[in-house]
Amino acid sequence: MVPDIAHLLEQFRLPLQLEEARSFLHLTHSVTNYLDLYQEYFPKEYERSMALIESGKAQLFPLRGEGYSPHEVRFLTLVDEHLFPLPLWWVVDDASDETRAYTTIPVEPIGIDIGYGDEIEDLRLGLQLLYYLVGEVPADIFDEIIETPDNAIFELPIEQGRVDGPLLKTRCEHAEEPLSFFYLAIDYMAHDTGTVWLDATHDMPCEDADWSRETINALVEQYAKAQDILDKTDRFLDWLEADVLNNFPEVRNIWNAAIRDTQAKERGR
């Protein structure tokens, strides 16, 4: 087959320019790293892929101009399926030798990114109400969404001031589920969850996640944590939206109390 011959010849083509030689070394380093991780995280699939390479049915290195070899595509797909999400639609499908993820893991956040794909008006009602509570949007955006008698919630006074995260969490912990997850929804909105998946944004992207075991394990751990936060936030928002008239005031009470706690703490310093 012509493509096989072309690939065979390509392997014999020696670099003639320094930049070409350097690119090949970077590629070799990256290929080795992918293989090492593949063997570590998916040993059975790794053995199958290596058997294909040894029998000459697949190549060890990506073909010229392509981003990944077949076993690397398999590895990335397995990462996406079993460890954490990868934007395969561009990492793999649109890959070329120039866009290959040589050293860094392409982390695509799954949180809110206002102004870059998300607008407050398009978010679910519960989140919009929280943005109102924290003073990010005025009450009038709800004019056609929340009608009488539920719109009475906008008459409730809201304390102004900073909220100390741990104090809000303490207040929430005294409430019953799912109101007790209120602080998680606030952390989610504020990109303060401690997980790169929910905290990274277009303006503050994650660009230093290297293909190392430590980083992969951290991303796996953080992804599980992010999923838990999303699940609890959803449960809280479901509860809030189910009875806005009665549940929003409870949320507001905790919020106001946390502001007062924060002010008291600051006065005591």
Add this chain to the structure above:
Amino acid sequence: MAAKVKLQGQEFPIPDDLIALPDESEEAKRQRDNRLKRWLSQVSPAATNATLQWKEENGETIIQVTPQLGTKGIVVDPVMEALIATPQVVHPVFSLAVELKMRLASRQLDLPSLLRYQSRIDEALSDGHDEERKVEAIYRRLLEVKATASPWVPLGF
């Protein structure tokens, strides 16, 4: 009449008008010799202070040019000597890339062997960058250095 110059093992013809004499006076010959030395300095800077020996061989004018000992290449020689003394090395990025390509082509690469190469690849890329930084520094200094007129007219001018 055709004239040839013999200089440092080379022999080549020279234009007749370069050695033409308006008369047979010593002053005319001195000016001719200086003119010829200036012209020859384009070929070899050492010709600037050379001794010219004129003779006739088989109907040709032969000018034997003998550079004076102790004066040749005062400026150039230390640089040339340093360059000659510098050990010849292939850029580590090149040599390692070729080695890996050969092993890849002969199907001698697998994960264990590739893992053994990782540190060498890191070193080659790092060493290569060090060398390029030095070349870059030399390049910048050459750009910054004040221009000085050459004692010899460059070839082609």
